[in-house]
Amino acid sequence: MDWGKGIVLTFVAFATIMISMVTICMKQDDLHLVTKNYYEEEIKYQEHIDRVDNAAALGLDAFTFDSRSKAVDLHLPVGAKGELHLFRPSDARLDKKLALEIVDDASRYVDLKDLKPGYWRVKLTWSAEGKSYFQEEKITL
Template sequence: MNWGNGIVLVFVVFVAIMATMVTICMKQDDLHLVTENYYEEEIKYQEHIDKVSNSLESSKEAMSFDAQAKMLDLNLPVGAKGELHLFRPSDARMDKKIDVNIKDTEVNTVDLNSLSPGYWRVKLSWERDGVGFFEEKKIDL
């Protein structure tokens, strides 16, 4: 066999492998998107980005964590409403959601002693005067 035949044989084998791979990919009918409503989810994500941006523009942090007392202080103004999500990445059964409605500046603490020790993500989403805010803090109990 000479060089010319070898090169042609390599090209033919390559084309056959590519055609086989394309055929296998086209026969798959169980292709799933991450979500059915992709564009609606994208708009929601843009709203989330806007909330994070609003939080970064504010002058103070919305949450502060005291590791010794295992208390979470919410530094929100009176009239703020939202949700506090205590997220445990290792076990979704431990997740908790707490509604936040700031009516008084004195009572803005959340006791975290009932949570099991470990790594937690605390996500605070709130709204004030029609403007949404979001802040996330990673804590270790």
């Protein structure tokens, strides 16, 4: 075989590999961004830092995860309102957001048995007495 045929075969092999890789990448449908409104949330990040600082100043955990009963116990004052975001990093389709309002002791328990087993991030945002707070914890179901 001469040089001309070798060069042509090399280009054809390269083009075939590139077309195959592009085709495989285009067929993937399970790619998810961390959040849909990434840039808007980036601008509001200072508010998030203030919420984290407020929660740290309280000096207590706002919630605890019980791995045996697969539940979250909230340690918030009566009258607190907020949101519990159950975030699954590997698949955004499994994320859940639950609105919270603490009216009595019975509303402090959140059952997580219906979630898929695996790695989760539990993000709690709440407000009480005119201040906003945030706490996050990583759990494995």
